[in-house]
């Protein structure tokens with residue numbers, strides 16, 4: 001039974017992952033997508049991971065077998081629990097680079113990348129993809145894609161349950177306009193019972209997660225968790241039977257105490273993901289103003305605690321539920 005935090009550029013950086021892990025010991029985390037070129041240029045340092053982050057999956061994107069081999073050598077010592085290939089990104093920049101969603105139509109090439117990565121490491125290799133391209137809902141291409149890439153050794157797939165529409169709509173609209181087709185992911189699960197199929201896209205309540213976990217090997221959730229990180233407490237309580245209890249203040253204080261000095265000095269990045277913690281409560285606006293002031297003045301990050309003094313208020317414990 002697995003629940004995954006979806007990879008999200010600009011969101012699932014080390015700061016948000018730290019926050020997520022404090023709230024949820026059980027959810028499997030993903031890095032943001034990193035291109036093989038960027039990793040090779042040396043940007044991998046920011047992916048040095050801490051023990052507390054596990055389980056953690058790195059997501060790579062690219063279109064060059066030798067570079068995938070080089071990247072595998074770079075990341076395999078760093079302790080990632082899985083290497084994931086992004087074959088679902090519809091962004092025009094990514095597609096222009098020849099990778100992402102357009103590679104659904106190049107199963108043989110992707111199979112080569114899978115085999116190349118596997119020749120260098122024992123770490124499992126997985127693929128995150130979509131059901132197909134454009135407005136065609138035929139599953140022929142994705143079936144061929146899974147057949148070919150699984151024959152090369154990939155047996156874990158994360159399926160965003162909609163097509164990608166390239167050249168026409170924005171990346172953002174590609175996350176809402178192509179209709180969700182859970183029934184087609186189910187067909188894939190039935191066709192490939194021996195393969196791990198994790199479902200993704202539009203899942204935003206606990207009952208859905210429970211139902212999906214009865215069918216699929218795992219459930220991946222992105223925006224719902226980012227928009228409301230406390231949803232992770234429900235997942236912990238109901239899906240993983242974790243009865244820990246803590247207040248939002250406990251989460252914030254633990255988060256601040258886990259930042260090293262470099263992270264703490266990077267206030268903009270360190271604080272932006274905390275914005276939604278009080279969403280939907282009467283403190284939401286005051287909290288956002290407090291964070292904004294902290295980021296835009298020379299105050300040390302520790303002053304975040306002043307929020308609780310100024311508001312002279314004791315929080316209820318959240319019973320992970």
Ligand SMILES: Cc1cc2nc3c(=O)[nH]c(=O)nc-3n(C[C@H](O)[C@H](O)[C@H](O)COP(=O)(O)O)c2cc1C
Nearest residue numbers: 006007008009032033086160201202203221222223
């Ligand atoms: C801001 C943002 C950035 C994203 N970046 C990535 C990414 O780096 N790699 C990827 O495979 N998917 C990316 N996605 C797609 C998500 O992983 C996920 O497939 C999508 O949001 C659908 O899941 P959800 O409805 O639970 O959010 C991104 C989504 C968002 C909202």
